[in-house]
Amino acid sequence: GEDVEQSLFLSVREGDSSVINCTYTDSSSTYLYWYKQEPGAGLQLLTYIFSNMDMKQDQRLTVLLNKKDKHLSLRIADTQTGDSAIYFCAEKGNTPLVFGKGTRLSVIA
Amino acid sequence: GAVVSQHPSWVICKSGTSVKIECRSLDFQATTMFWYRQFPKQSLMLMATSNEGSKATYEQGVEKDKFLINHASLTLSTLTVTSAHPEDSSFYICSATQGGQGREQYFGPGTRLTVT
Numbered sequence: 001g002e003d004v005e006q007s008l009f010l011s012v013r014e015g016d017s018s019v020i021n022c023t024y025t026d027s028s029s030t031y032l033y034w035y036k037q038e039p040g041a042g043l044q045l046l047t048y049i050f051s052n053m054d055m056k057q058d059q060r061l062t063v064l065l066n067k068k069d070k071h072l073s074l075r076i077a078d079t080q081t082g083d084s085a086i087y088f089c090a091e092k093g094n095t096p097l098v099f100g101k102g103t104r105l106s107v108i109a
Numbered sequence: 110g111a112v113v114s115q116h117p118s119w120v121i122c123k124s125g126t127s128v129k130i131e132c133r134s135l136d137f138q139a140t141t142m143f144w145y146r147q148f149p150k151q152s153l154m155l156m157a158t159s160n161e162g163s164k165a166t167y168e169q170g171v172e173k174d175k176f177l178i179n180h181a182s183l184t185l186s187t188l189t190v191t192s193a194h195p196e197d198s199s200f201y202i203c204s205a206t207q208g209g210q211g212r213e214q215y216f217g218p219g220t221r222l223t224v225t
Contacts, residue, residue, distance in 0.1 A: 035216075042115075042202055042218040043153075088152065096143055097204075097214055101152040 002026040006089050006100035013108050018076040020103045022089030025070065029091040032065060034074045037086045037102070046074070046087075081107045111137045113205050115217035122193055122224055129189045130220045132203030138183040139205030143214065144176075147200040159186055193224040 035043040062075040086102040145153040159165035159180035177189040204214040
């Protein structure tokens with residue numbers, strides 16, 4: 001089946017930029033997503049990118065997509081303590097969303 | 110944006126009993142709803158996909174007789190965990206899309222089930 005891989009942990013200092021990386025295997029992916037999950041809560045859609053785009057910027061968030069390498073990244077500028085959460089990469093092709101295991105972002109004040 | 114609610118947000122039940130979790134789309138019609146299960150510190154595992162008015166499609170390894178899914182209307186899907194056991198304790202999350210396999214899935218806040 002299709003697979004989505006992410007690093008499990010990332011720790012950054014407040015004010016620095018965070019970059020969370022993701023790779024996927026589904027060549028038919030049409031949309032790729034980033035979700036945020038805070039402790040004990042559901043998923044919050046942060047942003048998404050259509051597969052024919054290379055980059056999308058939304059305020060502090062920048063998504064980069066390298067379709068050839070099937071690599072997706074999420075950059076959070078000026079990371080704040082409120083950004084501490086688990087970030088899930090997900091892809092959608094011909095199947096329902098396939099999620100990565102999530103990257104736990106810890107922001108050190 | 111579209112809102113999906115779940116009820117209850119948490120539930121504790123005894124082994125052998127059944128528990129029902131509701132998933133509602135509050136301001137849109139959800140032709141397709143998905144049920145996920147999330148173990149601690151792990152990703153979401155898709156359990157089943159349900160389309161309004163038809164039987165749910167279960168993922169491999171998910172017992173359809175244990176996890177009963179009903180999608181009786183365009184705004185409501187229910188997941189019933191029958192004869193619950195402690196290993197069924199988990200975080201259950203539903204999501205919904207408009208118009209079938211739409212590009213966005215809207216997620217509910219999740220239901221934490223603890224079976225004692």
